[in-house]
Amino acid sequence: MVHIYRLLYALFVLILFTLFGCKEHDKKLTSEKELPSKPIGLKQNYKDDFFIGAAVNDALIEKRDSLGLELLKTEFNSITPENIMKWMHIHPGKGVYDFSLPDAYVDLGERYQLFTVGHTLVWHSQLAEWVTEVKDSTELKEVMEDHINTIVGRYKGKIDSWDVVNEALKEDGSLRESVFYELAGEKYLEWAFELAAEADPEAQLTYNDYNLTNPEKRAGAISIVKQLKDKGLKIDVVGMQGHWNLKGPSLEEIEESILAYHKAGVKVAITELDITVLPYPWDLEGAEVSQNFEGSEFMNPYPESLPDSVQRELADRYQSIFKLFLKHKDKIDRVTFWGINDGSSWLNGWPIKNRTNYPLLFDRSYRPKDAYKSVLALKN
Numbered sequence: 001m002v003h004i005y006r007l008l009y010a011l012f013v014l015i016l017f018t019l020f021g022c023k024e025h026d027k028k029l030t031s032e033k034e035l036p037s038k039p040i041g042l043k044q045n046y047k048d049d050f051f052i053g054a055a056v057n058d059a060l061i062e063k064r065d066s067l068g069l070e071l072l073k074t075e076f077n078s079i080t081p082e083n084i085m086k087w088m089h090i091h092p093g094k095g096v097y098d099f100s101l102p103d104a105y106v107d108l109g110e111r112y113q114l115f116t117v118g119h120t121l122v123w124h125s126q127l128a129e130w131v132t133e134v135k136d137s138t139e140l141k142e143v144m145e146d147h148i149n150t151i152v153g154r155y156k157g158k159i160d161s162w163d164v165v166n167e168a169l170k171e172d173g174s175l176r177e178s179v180f181y182e183l184a185g186e187k188y189l190e191w192a193f194e195l196a197a198e199a200d201p202e203a204q205l206t207y208n209d210y211n212l213t214n215p216e217k218r219a220g221a222i223s224i225v226k227q228l229k230d231k232g233l234k235i236d237v238v239g240m241q242g243h244w245n246l247k248g249p250s251l252e253e254i255e256e257s258i259l260a261y262h263k264a265g266v267k268v269a270i271t272e273l274d275i276t277v278l279p280y281p282w283d284l285e286g287a288e289v290s291q292n293f294e295g296s297e298f299m300n301p302y303p304e305s306l307p308d309s310v311q312r313e314l315a316d317r318y319q320s321i322f323k324l325f326l327k328h329k330d331k332i333d334r335v336t337f338w339g340i341n342d343g344s345s346w347l348n349g350w351p352i353k354n355r356t357n358y359p360l361l362f363d364r365s366y367r368p369k370d371a372y373k374s375v376l377a378l379k380n
């Protein structure tokens with residue numbers, strides 16, 4: 001008999017618990033639904049601060065990456081072409097241009113009303129082979145005139161911002177030996193900016209480079225800005241690429257750099273942001289950088305998924321960086337990520353091929369990561 005009472009009592013408690021449990025759950029769902037709708041997407045949340053951009057690859061431009069396109073529409077309001085406007089692709093032979101993908105890229109920017117970046121006019125890397133055969137400064141100037149007039153002229157009023165010169169500096173802040181520098185010295189920088197400004201006076205003009213938080217290189221970038229301004233030439237922006245890692249550069253170095261470029265009279269854009277979570281070969285004590293690390297488990301520690309602790313570290317790093325960007329939003333024009341999602345990042349293949357990296361805000365399935373939430377949380 002006692003057993004039956006106990007059983008009935010337990011049943012009664014279970015029914016009560018189930019009823020209350022359900023009610024609580026329903027209430028939560030209803031109140032979530034009743035919340036005033038918050039703006040969705042990074043671009044909406046950051047619309048009063050700076051553009052939020054992404055580098056786009058061939059698959060996206062050719063509309064083969066439909067999930068990537070969806071993300072582009074909801075999250076970003078600026079695009080940069082990852083490769084297709086580089087010299088070797090757009091101007092592969094003397095007087096020979098290939099505008100098929102660049103036209104599709106510009107069309108994408110117009111259709112989605114995106115702040116559209118041109119990357120890049122003058123760069124020693126991914127240059128067409130024929131340019132290295134140019135004989136003297138006169139010929140070089142003619143070649144640069146043709147290149148810049150043709151490309152900037154074609155997209156006048158459609159490309160909003162040009163990376164006019166890319167990566168002209170060495171780490172010590174002096175100019176890199178390239179075909180441009182060898183034939184024309186520092187003059188080639190002036191030609192490039194002058195030609196771009198003439199071809200589209202309305203376009204924003206940028207000097208773009210990596211490691212621009214390093215004091216010596218930063219000084220080099222500032223002297224380029226000064227050189228151009230002293231000659232009365234137009235330069236609007238210094239583009240800090242932002243290929244960073246979990247520890248460096250420090251927030252102090254980033255902040256000092258933003259302030260220094262602002263003081264030099266230009267805006268700052270973060271043009272190629274990504275944060276690697278993998279080890280660099282050159283950080284290994286005693287490692288030969290030339291050593292082949294492909295296939296090394298030590299150098300590719302997260303082939304399946306990123307551990308929660310590192311996911312959090314990445315989210316915190318992104319949050320503190322964006323907090324700093326917001327603090328200096330009056331000096332920052334645009335923050336562009338170098339890719340849409342982890343799967344398409346160049347960092348899966350550099351500096352070691354075939355690794356699994358996690359440097360962006362969206363995962364391989366195009367889902368927002370903790371890092372995305374931490375960047376958005378700053379605005380809510």
Ligand code: G3I
Nearest residue numbers: 082083119120125126166167210241243272338345346350
């Ligand atoms: O398209 C070919 C493909 O046909 C071939 O099968 C494959 C085999 O390796 O290569 C493909 O080309 C690669 C291309 O990316 C497209 O994926 C090139 O080898 C590779 O060198 C190229 O790398 C690009 C790199 O610039 C070249 O320097 C990266 O995608 C691109 O993200 C990277 O972007 C640069 C910025 O322009 C300037 N700042 C640094 C940044 C990172 O290096």
